[in-house]
Amino acid sequence: AQSVTQLDSQVPVFEEAPVELRCNYSSSVSVYLFWYVQYPNQGLQLLLKYLSGSTLVESINGFEAEFNKSQTSFHLRKPSVHISDTAEYFCAVSGTNTGNQFYFGTGTSLTVIP
Amino acid sequence: EAEVAQSPRYKITEKSQAVAFWCDPISGHATLYWYRQILGQGPELLVQFQDESVVDDSQLPKDRFSAERLKGVDSTLKIQPAELGDSAMYLCASSLLGASTDTQYFGPGTRLTVL
Numbered sequence: 660a661q662s663v664t665q666l667d668s669q670v671p672v673f674e675e676a677p678v679e680l681r682c683n684y685s686s687s688v689s690v691y692l693f694w695y696v697q698y699p700n701q702g703l704q705l706l707l708k709y710l711s712g713s714t715l716v717e718s719i720n721g722f723e724a725e726f727n728k729s730q731t732s733f734h735l736r737k738p739s740v741h742i743s744d745t746a747e748y749f750c751a752v753s754g755t756n757t758g759n760q761f762y763f764g765t766g767t768s769l770t771v772i773p
Numbered sequence: 774e775a776e777v778a779q780s781p782r783y784k785i786t787e788k789s790q791a792v793a794f795w796c797d798p799i800s801g802h803a804t805l806y807w808y809r810q811i812l813g814q815g816p817e818l819l820v821q822f823q824d825e826s827v828v829d830d831s832q833l834p835k836d837r838f839s840a841e842r843l844k845g846v847d848s849t850l851k852i853q854p855a856e857l858g859d860s861a862m863y864l865c866a867s868s869l870l871g872a873s874t875d876t877q878y879f880g881p882g883t884r885l886t887v888l
Binding site for chain 1: 817829871874877878
């Protein structure tokens with residue numbers, strides 16, 4: 660089975676500072692990678708995903724993530740965070756070798772400090 | 774924009790009681806998922822439906838949990854009897870076809886507290 664590791668459970672960062680949320684997964688065989696965001700008292704929303712092609716994927720609100728096959732990583736970055744980015748972020752992996760099942764990491768709580 | 778609906782949003786119950794959660798996926802989505810999210814952890818799949826059929830319930834504690842999607846549209850997840858360890862957020866999600874490349878759309882969840 661796949662596994663997803665998010666090493667940082669909590670990340671505090673000042674407003675307008677850059678941030679990186681780390682995600683590593685257990686296998687590089689035919690995987691698809693996702694970042695979901697969960698705002699307080701809401702369900703998860705897709706932020707961005709990597710399926711194939713360019714290893715750098717971007718979201719509409721300034722986040723980007725890079726698929727690194729050799730390091731089995733899919734770190735999420737933003738050059739300048741806003742207060743509204745405060746949320747829980749989950750990395751997830753799926754693939755043909757997971758039976759189409761999604762495996763989620765334990766989440767990283769991003770807190771943007773004014 | 775279409776959304777996944779869940780009810781109730783919050784449920785408090787005593788152990789040994791029965792509870793039920795309801796989910797209405799996005800119209801046209803063939804695949805429906807029930808996840809359990811324990812505080813501080815990521816969602817874990819309980820059961821996956823393709824239309825009205827169960828395709829994966831390997832992580833569903835079948836001695837006390839049951840799920841159905843009789844007409845292939847909305848779904849109900851039941852726990853009987855509830856135990857203290859069942860306290861968690863129960864999330865429903867849907868996707869168009871259930872492929873590993875599909876985006877899953879999540880509802881707001883039902884937060885269950887078992888006393």
